[in-house]
Amino acid sequence: MRKIANLSRRQKIAALSATVLLCLGGVPVVAAATGADSIEGAYENNALVEGHYEAAAAKGKNTPPPGKPPAPPKTGTGGGPKAPPPNQPYAKPQSTPAGSxxxxxxxxxxxxxxxxxxxxxxxxxxxxxxxxxxxxxxxxxxxxxxxxxxxxxxxxxxxxxxxxxxxxxxTGHANQPIVAVAVTPSAGAPAVAAQPPVDPAVPPVASPPPGVPAPGGSPAASPVPSTAVSPTVSPTVSPSVSPTANPAAKPARPAIRQAVASARAAGMEPWLDVDLSGAYLQGKTAYENAIEQVVAEAALPGVVGVKYAASVGFSGFSTADQARDFLTRTHRVLRTRLPWHRLAVEVVAPELGCGQNTACVRAMRAAYPLVTAAEVTRYLQAVRGVDRIYVASGLFTAEYGKHKITYGGKVVTPSEAQWLGVHARGWGSYGQIASREYSLAQPSGSAARDRKTIAKLIAEQITKPVRQRGIQSITLWGHHLTSGKTGYQLLDAGPLWQALLAQNARRTLSVVVSPGPAGAITDLDQLGQGFQEIFILG
Known part of the structure; x- marks a missing residue:
């Protein structure tokens, strides 16, 4: 002990550490005191897993360790990794978790x-x-x-x-329905069930809600009565696809090419706004053609993202499983084909605007069974990691008006109830939450709203979601768009445009437009003053 007392502090620590190791019979002790030691421990665990693969290969077995996918047998005979010849399984990878x-x-x-x-x-x-x-x-x-x-x-x-x-x-062919793939996109995601056959000769019947596209781009009558502040709208148009024998040959359409170029010249960031669900429901050929069209147009210089689904589950699909399969498949394909682009989907959950009014919630669930909050949560699980999740806002005002909307014992507006419900369900864990706002556009021919009404709408649909609920992106439908025989606009709607500019929220706000046959976008230069992003319907 006297010898230890004469040692320096560092020497004492080394001597005591050696003593402890000797007492443990020479077993090395990995301390978790530093990040480096933890990382080393992780490598050791990884080596144990690799050892399991080596042992299994030596015995001619394909038995993986628990929770690990089996690796195909090795090819080649030493000398470093070799590219396998055709028809040969690939060389054993490093250990990977389930779902890789x-x-x-x-x-x-x-x-x-x-x-x-x-x-x-x-x-x-x-x-x-x-x-x-x-x-x-x-x-x-x-x-x-x-x-x-x-x-x-x-x-x-x-x-x-x-x-x-x-x-x-x-295997499949053009006239077979799309069947489910036995893939779990992420931990906790529901299994996708196979769907009943789809007769490709009979197009699906769509009954869009306000804000949901109709087949072929023709808005259908809304099941929700429209009001002055809640128009029935058609925010996106399914691509017009003619099945061909060579889907890879799809060029960008001239109108979309011109619209994208014009948006860039105005200092805006263009998105493609499409809904691929219609093509998906038509079968393999139409779906492949639609995918190739989107990929070709997303490759245009300046395109930053693709919104590929609108109000998923509200119309077109016969089951929730069918809608989830569409999302799972399309998200995986576009993420693979467009790795540098942002991807977005749009969902609608009418019951969220009811808050905690049970009568209202029951009515909405009965009217819209495929877009209950629970089903929408499952849809989002299918696209976990999507860049942006748009929640339709400003709709169903007539139905909400029949009920007293409350949340946490307080009377709230449908918009407040919706965003409280979105956050309570943790939807932000699947992607960035954004708002697809439908109530601000002014119907053509109607009297301009007064400043007080406009201020209330902007506070409810823009200011509060951004400041109180952390919504970072709000896309306004839409400028010079039509629903049925009614047109809507933002720029020439009396004091509305000036009120939007006064928000100084160009980086937060975006707008939906539909280019003309030659790709022209009405009032593009002025729109660029108030919106950074522009969603081009295609």
Whole structure:
């Protein structure tokens, strides 16, 4: 002990540490005192998992450690990693958690051979096959570049039977309905069920609500009576797609090309505003054509994002599972094809505007069963990680007016109730919450609103959501758009435009427009003064 007393402080610590290690029989103790030690521990755990793979491969088995996807057998014989030849499974990757993905490149026509993609950009985009491990089913599931299920090459199925999509069940043709893919997009997301057959000869019947597109871009009568501050609107138009034998040959339409260029010249950031659900419901060919059209137009210089779904589940779909499958498939395809673009979806949940008025909630759930708050939550789980989630706002005012809206024992407006409900359900964990506002546009031919009414609307639909609820983006429908025989506008609506400019919220506000046949956008230069982003219907 006297010798220890004569040592320096650092020497004492080293001596005591050695003593502790000797007492533990030479077992190294990993301290979690520093981040570096924790990281080293993580690497050690990873090495244990890798060791499991090596041992399993040596025994000729495909048994993974708990929760890990099995890796296909190795190829090559030393000398560093080698690119596998066609029809050979890829080399063993590092250990990956359940839900991980890997990509292959089709090396022969029809997907008869796959090679693992080793470097980004080494495979043509239309040849990429994405496979994802589904821990629930214990197998890999694979889709092609447009999200259609595909079967693995015979060599994969022979090398690891039961672990790859094999057989005719995973193939499809233009007249088959889109079937569910056994993929869990993220932890906790609901499983997607297969859908009943869809007769491609019978187009789906859509009954859009206010703010929901009608097939072919023709607004349908709204089930909600319109008022002066809640127009029945058609915020987006499904792409007009004619099925062709070569969907990859889609060029950007001249009107969209011109509209995007004009928006950029006005200092605005253009988005494409489409709804792919109609093409999805028509079958594989229409869906693939629509995807290729979007990809081609998103590649135009300056396009920053794509909003690809409008008021999901309100119309068109016959079941909630069908709507979720559309979202899961489309989000995965566009995220793969457009990795540098922002993606957005729009949802509507009428019951949220009811607050805690149970009679109102029951009425909304009965009238709109596929867009209850619970179903919308499941839709958002299907697109977890989407860049922006638009919640339709300013609708159903006539129905809300029949009830006393309360929340937490206090009387609130439908807008306040909606945003309180959005945050209470944690929708912000799936993506950035934004507002798709429908009540500000002025109907053509109607008397201009007075300043007091406009100030109240702006406070309710813009100021409070931004300042009190943290909404960072509000998109206004819309300038020179029509619903039925009624036109709507923002710029020439009396004092409304000046009140919007006075908000000094250009970075927060955006606008929806529909370009003319030649791509012209009415009042574009003036719109650029009040809005940073512009959503171009296509």
């Amino acid at each position: 993905t890997t990509q292959f490149c089709e090396t022969t026509a029809g997907g008869g051979g796959w090679s693992q993609i080793q470097t980004a950009g080494s495979c043509a985009p239309d040849k990429v096959v994405t496979c994802q491990w589904d821990a629930g089913s214990g197998k890999w599931t694979c889709v092609n570049a447009v999200g259609w299920p595909v079967q693995a090459p015979a060599s994969f199925c022979q090398a690891q039977p039961g672990l790859w999509p094999c057989g005719s069940a995973s």
